[in-house]
Amino acid sequence: MIRRFAPPVLVLLAATGLWYAASLLLLSEEERFLMPLPHDVLAIGFGDPDNLAELLTALALSAQVAMSGLVIAFVVGVGLAVAMSQAKWVERSLYPYAVLLQTIPVLALVPLFGFWFGFGFGSRVLVCVLIALFPLIANTLFGLRSVNSAQLDLFALHGAGRWTRLWKLQFPAALPAIFTGLRISAGLSVIGAVVGDFFFKQGEPGIGILIDLYRSRLQSEQMFAAVLLASALGIAVFWFFGFLARRVVGSWHESVRDPAAVS
Amino acid sequence: MTMLGFTGVGKRFADGTTALADIDFDVAPGEFVSVVGPSGCGKTSLLRIAAGLSTASEGTVRRETDRVGYVFQDPTLLPWRTVQSNVELLAELRHLSKRERRERADEAIELVGLSDFAGHRPGQLSGGMRMRVSLARSLTVDPELFLFDEPFGALDEITRQRLGDELLRLFRLRGFAGLMVTHSVTEAVYLSTRVLVLSDRPGRVIGDFAVPFGHPRSPELRFEDDFTHLAGKISACLRGGAG
Ligand SMILES: Nc1ncnc2c1ncn2[C@@H]1O[C@H](COP(=O)(O)OP(=O)(O)OP(=O)(O)O)[C@@H](O)[C@H]1O
Ligand SMILES: [Mg+2]
Numbered sequence: 001m002i003r004r005f006a007p008p009v010l011v012l013l014a015a016t017g018l019w020y021a022a023s024l025l026l027l028s029e030e031e032r033f034l035m036p037l038p039h040d041v042l043a044i045g046f047g048d049p050d051n052l053a054e055l056l057t058a059l060a061l062s063a064q065v066a067m068s069g070l071v072i073a074f075v076v077g078v079g080l081a082v083a084m085s086q087a088k089w090v091e092r093s094l095y096p097y098a099v100l101l102q103t104i105p106v107l108a109l110v111p112l113f114g115f116w117f118g119f120g121f122g123s124r125v126l127v128c129v130l131i132a133l134f135p136l137i138a139n140t141l142f143g144l145r146s147v148n149s150a151q152l153d154l155f156a157l158h159g160a161g162r163w164t165r166l167w168k169l170q171f172p173a174a175l176p177a178i179f180t181g182l183r184i185s186a187g188l189s190v191i192g193a194v195v196g197d198f199f200f201k202q203g204e205p206g207i208g209i210l211i212d213l214y215r216s217r218l219q220s221e222q223m224f225a226a227v228l229l230a231s232a233l234g235i236a237v238f239w240f241f242g243f244l245a246r247r248v249v250g251s252w253h254e255s256v257r258d259p260a261a262v263s
Numbered sequence: 264m265t266m267l268g269f270t271g272v273g274k275r276f277a278d279g280t281t282a283l284a285d286i287d288f289d290v291a292p293g294e295f296v297s298v299v300g301p302s303g304c305g306k307t308s309l310l311r312i313a314a315g316l317s318t319a320s321e322g323t324v325r326r327e328t329d330r331v332g333y334v335f336q337d338p339t340l341l342p343w344r345t346v347q348s349n350v351e352l353l354a355e356l357r358h359l360s361k362r363e364r365r366e367r368a369d370e371a372i373e374l375v376g377l378s379d380f381a382g383h384r385p386g387q388l389s390g391g392m393r394m395r396v397s398l399a400r401s402l403t404v405d406p407e408l409f410l411f412d413e414p415f416g417a418l419d420e421i422t423r424q425r426l427g428d429e430l431l432r433l434f435r436l437r438g439f440a441g442l443m444v445t446h447s448v449t450e451a452v453y454l455s456t457r458v459l460v461l462s463d464r465p466g467r468v469i470g471d472f473a474v475p476f477g478h479p480r481s482p483e484l485r486f487e488d489d490f491t492h493l494a495g496k497i498s499a500c501l502r503g504g505a506g
Binding site for chain 1: 311316331333335336341352353384385386404
């Protein structure tokens with residue numbers, strides 16, 4: 001326990017120390033808003049009930065956007081991957097577009113979505129879906145394909161049909177890869193929700209809008225608090241899916257059993 | 264009566280590779296036939312055809328039973344299932360009732376001596392134990408015809424011999440007809456009632472040796488003159504065919 005947590009905690013302490021040093025030694029009183037002191041960030045950003053309420057409301061909205069996007073991307077991504085794994089022609093017709101999705105800068109499309117669907121919840125979720133989709137498709141497909149030919153022979157020999165094979169062989173075999181995809185996509189979805197916010201100036205503010213707002217008002221303690229919260233959301237999501245993966249497949253799959261091996 | 268009959272069987276793959284040619288042989292109930300042959304001569308293809316996983320391009324294959332056990336070269340266990348649930352798999356695929364599955368699996372696990380490990384996952388077992396699980400899994404279909412593709416190829420000598428003895432015991436107990444591919448002439452003679460020798464690709468039957476030793480067989484049999492003499496003859500045939 002100590003060996004696992006001590007090194008990163010030390011790094012955190014050192015980084016905080018450097019921050020104080022830079023803030024106090026390099027910056028004058030007037031410049032300090034560039035790097036506000038950590039305890040000021042905590043006191044003003046989180047200590048003030050009004051600020052805290054504002055931040056948490058925005059965070060909740062962004063988390064909702066990110067998770068809705070992730071859930072939809074999961075259902076669509078796994079569904080598409082299953083369809084591709086069952087029929088070669090589906091894969092041949094759709095996979096190139098899945099790859100395309102990965103190569104176009106989705107965030108650049110945000111203004112377009114705004115035109116089409118407005119700047120509300122739906123558009124924000126759509127951004128997350130598009131950003132999170134590809135890793136889920138690719139990882140699920142890879143996982144479904146990972147069964148070896150002898151296992152397929154075994155199922156064929158004892159009369160298993162395509163759905164039995166999918167459900168009892170391919171799908172469980174794909175679980176570790178699906179979790180890898182979920183983890184990557186969850187992070188991307190949070191990024192989509194936060195960064196997408198920068199383009200959605202209308203409507204209820206998510207954490208991204210708040211960051212932008214505090215920046216323009218030079219409320220740097222609040223801004224740093226918001227950045228910290230957004231980061232915490234990303235970390236929490238990443239950690240949660242790692243935890244879930246260990247719970248579900250950790251008992252038989254090494255790559256998720258060893259925390260050091262998870263990327 | 265035959266359990267499995269090959270008449271003039273040939274196998275040609277889509278890419279033009281001819282794996283087998285003119286294969287004629289029968290496996291009768293109570294027989295345990297081993298097939299030895301050079302690498303790549305079509306032994307796995309032969310087993311797959313026997314199991315119905317692949318079709319012959321020429322000739323006919325008769326199989327008298329649907330209760331076929333197939334032990335693959337590697338144990339092909341499902342890593343997310345426990346030993347118990349791996350062994351229950353085939354009964355599950357064949358839609359047997361939960362109780363029936365359990366009973367068959369319990370019995371098979373007991374037979375291969377793994378009752379203490381029923382709750383373990385394959386990742387926690389040694390190579391030999393995994394092969395035992397694979398054997399137990401096939402036993403649950405109560406096979407009348409049991410196919411083995413180099414089942415002990417990946418194991419060390421001692422484990423190999425021990426599992427061989429276990430297989431002999433199961434053979435006597437269950438009375439299935441066996442067809443086994445192996446690289447080891449000694450193993451073939453020790454376990455079988457008959458040994459077939461295949462030529463280089465395309466594989467043809469170039470030798471058919473009856474093994475006259477009765478059962479039960481003890482490990483010392485391997486060092487008796489009759490045994491080594493027969494093994495020598497088979498090896499010579501194999502070398503001749505492999506040119
Ligand atoms: N699906 C396939 N398509 C084309 N050629 C194949 C296919 N399967 C096997 N072959 C070829 O047929 C030949 C026989 O293959 P097979 O696996 O039956 O040999 P084997 O005797 O079992 O070999 P080994 O002793 O190495 O296991 C080989 O040359 C192989 O390359
Ligand atoms: Mg082979």
